[in-house]
Amino acid sequence: MNLFADxxxxxxxxxxxxxxxxxxxxxxxxxNVSVEPPRDAAHGDMATNAAMVLAKPAKKKPRDIADxxxxxLMADPRIASAEVAGPGFLxxxxxxxxxQTVVGAVLAQGTAFGRSDMGAGQTVNVEYxxxxxxxxxxxxxxxxxxxxxxxxxxxxxxxxxxTREYYINDAGAQVDVLARxxxxxxxxxxxxxxxxxxxxxxxxxxVPVGQALKAKVGDVYVGKAEPFWLxxxxxxxxxxxxxxxxADLARLGVEMDVFFSEKSLYGTGRIEAAIDALRGKGLIxxxxxxxxxxxxxxxxxxxxxxxFKSTDYGDDVDRPIMKSDGAWTYFAPDIAYxxxxxxxxxxxxxxxxxxxxxxxxxxxxAAVAALTDNGVPLDIKLTQLVKLMRDGQELKMSKxxxxxxxxxxxxxMVGSDVTRFIMLTxxxxxxxxxxxxxxxxxxxxxxxxxxxxxxxxxxxxxxxAAAQGIDVSDAALGAADxxxxxxxxxxxLAGKLAEWPRLVEIAARTHEPHRVAFYxxxxxxxxxxxxxxxxxxxxxxxxxxxxATSQAKIGLARAVSVVISAGLGILGVEPxxxxx
RNA sequence: GCACCCAUAGCUCAGCUGGAUAGAGCGCUGCCCUCCGAAGGCAGAGGUCUGAGGUUCGAAUCCUCAUGGGUGCGCCA
Numbered sequence: 001m002n003l004f005a006d007x008x009x010x011x012x013x014x015x016x017x018x019x020x021x022x023x024x025x026x027x028x029x030x031x032n033v034s035v036e037p038p039r040d041a042a043h044g045d046m047a048t049n050a051a052m053v054l055a056k057p058a059k060k061k062p063r064d065i066a067d068x069x070x071x072x073l074m075a076d077p078r079i080a081s082a083e084v085a086g087p088g089f090l091x092x093x094x095x096x097x098x099x100q101t102v103v104g105a106v107l108a109q110g111t112a113f114g115r116s117d118m119g120a121g122q123t124v125n126v127e128y129x130x131x132x133x134x135x136x137x138x139x140x141x142x143x144x145x146x147x148x149x150x151x152x153x154x155x156x157x158x159x160x161x162x163t164r165e166y167y168i169n170d171a172g173a174q175v176d177v178l179a180r181x182x183x184x185x186x187x188x189x190x191x192x193x194x195x196x197x198x199x200x201x202x203x204x205x206x207v208p209v210g211q212a213l214k215a216k217v218g219d220v221y222v223g224k225a226e227p228f229w230l231x232x233x234x235x236x237x238x239x240x241x242x243x244x245x246x247a248d249l250a251r252l253g254v255e256m257d258v259f260f261s262e263k264s265l266y267g268t269g270r271i272e273a274a275i276d277a278l279r280g281k282g283l284i285x286x287x288x289x290x291x292x293x294x295x296x297x298x299x300x301x302x303x304x305x306x307x308f309k310s311t312d313y314g315d316d317v318d319r320p321i322m323k324s325d326g327a328w329t330y331f332a333p334d335i336a337y338x339x340x341x342x343x344x345x346x347x348x349x350x351x352x353x354x355x356x357x358x359x360x361x362x363x364x365x366a367a368v369a370a371l372t373d374n375g376v377p378l379d380i381k382l383t384q385l386v387k388l389m390r391d392g393q394e395l396k397m398s399k400x401x402x403x404x405x406x407x408x409x410x411x412x413m414v415g416s417d418v419t420r421f422i423m424l425t426x427x428x429x430x431x432x433x434x435x436x437x438x439x440x441x442x443x444x445x446x447x448x449x450x451x452x453x454x455x456x457x458x459x460x461x462x463x464x465a466a467a468q469g470i471d472v473s474d475a476a477l478g479a480a481d482x483x484x485x486x487x488x489x490x491x492x493l494a495g496k497l498a499e500w501p502r503l504v505e506i507a508a509r510t511h512e513p514h515r516v517a518f519y520x521x522x523x524x525x526x527x528x529x530x531x532x533x534x535x536x537x538x539x540x541x542x543x544x545x546x547x548a549t550s551q552a553k554i555g556l557a558r559a560v561s562v563v564i565s566a567g568l569g570i571l572g573v574e575p576x577x578x579x580x
Numbered sequence: 581g582c583a584c585c586c587a588u589a590g591c592u593c594a595g596c597u598g599g600a601u602a603g604a605g606c607g608c609u610g611c612c613c614u615c616c617g618a619a620g621g622c623a624g625a626g627g628u629c630u631g632a633g634g635u636u637c638g639a640a641u642c643c644u645c646a647u648g649g650g651u652g653c654g655c656c657a
Contacts, residue, residue: 052599425593427594449619
């Protein structure tokens, strides 16, 4: 149930009737007619801009249209009043029965209240994290993981069929570096003294990998030249790193559907097939790029390269797909990977990258647009940097200084729920200061606890009521006489609940899960407000003298907890039963 | 030099396919527990939405330019 969509449909019907009666020209385009919550509560429950949007095409004054529209809306039992205001807004007040219906719907549908069929089963591939398999995930990856996962859940909630996917860069030079580093740890496990030259990974996390390699193969690689062991060690090390990464993701409750190996694209003709697809469209050619403007790289010289004509699809320059030694650049397998995604039949693609990959957005979009003739949209969401703060000071991250903070460290410090919620209290493209000390504080300073507290309060009321022998099952509350919810403050809170399905659609459409977090904060605020008004107005307390009234009021509180629960579910956060 | 992202209250940030008098938290001032959890609530003060043009009935929102920050920029993925 989406109340705003319902009232919008009512409005459009009324406009159609006006046209049939000759009061408006026929065939007006109503797609820009909106029904929204007004910014100022004094303006009523909803407002429509219909009169202003249609004034020009109908060649009528906005107020005349609004005057004609108002009585048609008021004929509906759900509408208590419709008044013309301002430049031509129609402010709508809803009948009390509407709010009672909303609460009843939440109690009947549970966390499915707010689900949308907007996605219409469209398949979406969400690729996120995709960190190089060379070490544990760090704080930056954490934001990508949380964002991508919440976005995926949000899209599922809005009716899409979602695949969560991780692209493993296991074919480049950096996994050779990994293999050499593990080899050194392997020698160390055999008692050799080793040191780690530049261009190797000295991290302790490879010590157990070296030992595991020894346990597996004994000493067969000791004293052997690199070509003898490189491929084997690389495979072993990469697998070990992916185990590490999967374990890190599990700490956050992130579970991928697909891990896609870059290496699997090589030697199978799949890169060639993707490039051939572009060549077939006349988009591959041999040429020389202009030198970049401004400061030149020192060793710059003009070279002939195999290029993808990405400028035909909005990129700034054409991009090389093959190195001068004939090997593919990193971009070629990327193209092949996305070609593979489109061939798997996804209706749309989403990539979540760190902001430092912003420079690849245009070429990636160009590649997908070219491969699908603009048929499959690719949205790329960039997550900005995370700064960890403690006591107002930035925790500087430095591997050398030993202050490198990993995902595992962060989750260890503040827990998965707090990590996830805080990371989603900022828009993805805004930098995030993560105050580790504040995140653990149980106060209003901390939005996680504020929302959790609201949920816990409701649970507390339910426990208290149950102890008094009141049936507080959702079925019983839903069957209660909800007309007892007759106070404006209660209607206002129910109105917040009614916004939930609408918010889900907006958040899903814009690919912005942070909106869910802000909505939950707002909803929690509404509950806290009503709760405290009960201090001064006993009739607003949830527990009343008679059972029937109690059940109605508890029903409202329960409905709030259900929606909080649904929202937290999308964010991947467990609702609190009580605060401790 | 070019591209992308960003600029909203003292601070940290929301702001809905353009909508009415721009919101929240922190901080500041003053209130509210014989009462379901005060880990909360209420009220007040605080704004040329970086600047200048443009489109529109209407711009924080869209377009152009400027200023100030961040990120990236041909054989690293």
